[in-house]
Amino acid sequence: MSSFCPNLHYGAQHACRRNLLHIQGASMTYLVTGANRGIGLEFIRELLERGESVVATARNPERAEELQALQREHADRLAIFSLDIADVASIEAFVKELGARAIDVLINNAGILERCGELGEMDFEVIERSFRVNTIGTLRLTEALLPALRRATGDAKIVNLSSKMGSIAENSSGGSYAYRASKAALNMVTRSLALDLADEGIIAFVVHPGWVQTRMGGPNALIDTETSVTSLLDVIDNANASTSGSFKEWNGNTIAW
Numbered sequence: 524m525s526s527f528c529p530n531l532h533y534g535a536q537h538a539c540r541r542n543l544l545h546i547q548g549a550s551m552t553y554l555v556t557g558a559n560r561g562i563g564l565e566f567i568r569e570l571l572e573r574g575e576s577v578v579a580t581a582r583n584p585e586r587a588e589e590l591q592a593l594q595r596e597h598a599d600r601l602a603i604f605s606l607d608i609a610d611v612a613s614i615e616a617f618v619k620e621l622g623a624r625a626i627d628v629l630i631n632n633a634g635i636l637e638r639c640g641e642l643g644e645m646d647f648e649v650i651e652r653s654f655r656v657n658t659i660g661t662l663r664l665t666e667a668l669l670p671a672l673r674r675a676t677g678d679a680k681i682v683n684l685s686s687k688m689g690s691i692a693e694n695s696s697g698g699s700y701a702y703r704a705s706k707a708a709l710n711m712v713t714r715s716l717a718l719d720l721a722d723e724g725i726i727a728f729v730v731h732p733g734w735v736q737t738r739m740g741g742p743n744a745l746i747d748t749e750t751s752v753t754s755l756l757d758v759i760d761n762a763n764a765s766t767s768g769s770f771k772e773w774n775g776n777t778i779a780w
Contacts, residue, residue, distance in 0.1 A: 550600070551676075554578040554626045556608060556664070557633030559587035562684070562732055565748035566630060569756060571597050578624070580606035580617065580633070608633050608660030609652075618667045625674035628759065631661045631683045639701040650701040657705035662712050672725055681720075681727040682759055683713045689729075690770070692779035710770060710780060717768030726767040730755055733773040746773075 553570050557563040558579035564587075570577050571593060577600060581587050584603045594601045604620060607613040634657045639649040665681055672679035687693050689706025709729065716727040732751045736742060754773045761775075770778040 550575045551627035552576045552578065552625060553628045553630060554580070554668070554671075555630045555632055556580045556606065558603075559584065559590055562735060562748055562752060563630075563632040564589055565752040566632065566756075567593055567601065569749075569752050571601060574600075576600045578602050578604065578621070578626070580604050582607045606633075606664075608664050609656045611663070614660075614664050614667055618671075621668075621671065623674070624671055625676070626668060626671040626679065627675045627677070628680045628682065629665065629668055629672060630759075631665065631681070633660070634684065634706075636702050639699075641698070645700065650704070653701035653705040654708065657702075658708040658712060661709060665716065673723065678724045678726055678764075680759060680762055681713070681716060681725065682755075682762075683709055683727070683729045684732055685709050685713075685729040685770070687731045687772070687778055690778055690780060714768050721764070721767060724764075726762055726764060728762060728766050728769045728771060730758060730771045731773060731778055 553566075553575055555563055555566045555570075555577065558567050559581035563579075563581075567577055567579050567590065577597075579590060579594075579601060581590065581603070582605065584590060584605055587603075590603060594603050604617055605613070606617045635653060637649045637653060639646050639653070661683060665683075672681070686702070686706045688699060688703050689708075689710050691707060694703065713727050713729045720727060732755060733746050735751045736747050751773050754775070758771050758773070758775050770780060772778050
């Protein structure tokens with residue numbers, strides 16, 4: 524295959540090989556965290572529908588009935604693992620169980636949104652827990668999966684689901700300290716990942732999925748999970764070295780930090 528991609532630098536050669544895989548109809552392996560419901564579950568549906576191989580994680584996968592149903596239907600392409608990204612031992616056990624698999628695209632979807640109260644009545648345990656899951660857990664898992672990402676056939680991608688609420692420039696209403704701060708920290712983490720991994724041809728960026736009709740977003744949200752995820756997959760598919768380190772909206776627009 525490499526004879527079709529001559530005289531290219533490291534990153535461009537891997538991108539060329541990856542494009543050839545798509546042309547030849549080969550599937551890639553996606554790892555999606557928080558896949559038991561909502562946006563994570565929709566990622567699993569859409570990826571399986573287009574023929575990809577998928578690794579799905581959830582804290583309690585045995586309770587994820589819709590995910591289990593998909594596994595029965597696509598047993599050859601969907602593997603489900605237990606994972607709590609806030610727990611070091613859980614991450615270590617998961618990575619060990621994952622073994623020598625290659626991961627082409629890591630979609631860090633797992634996260635929490637909890638109310639921490641107003642100024643003067645702040646629940647700092649909620650704030651600490653939000654950072655432990657949304658920021659530290661995501662970074663810890665990503666670091667642990669770097670060997671799997673380095674085994675990717677082409678340019679591996681790290682896609683961190685953030686939120687426009689983590690944008691400093693977009694904050695015009697205040698409040699939501701736990702969620703805003705932990706997602707803003709995730710944005711900075713991702714920017715550093717993009718810079719530190721650039722020479723290896725690994726792309727890292729953050730996406731805002733929109734205000735989505737999930738348990739977290741509520742029934743009055745503007746878009747459904749299918750609209751969000753299919754649009755996000757377009758963004759992910761088209762991501763390249765110039766995308767790395769950026770903050771993208773579900774529709775492809777760039778969000779100010």
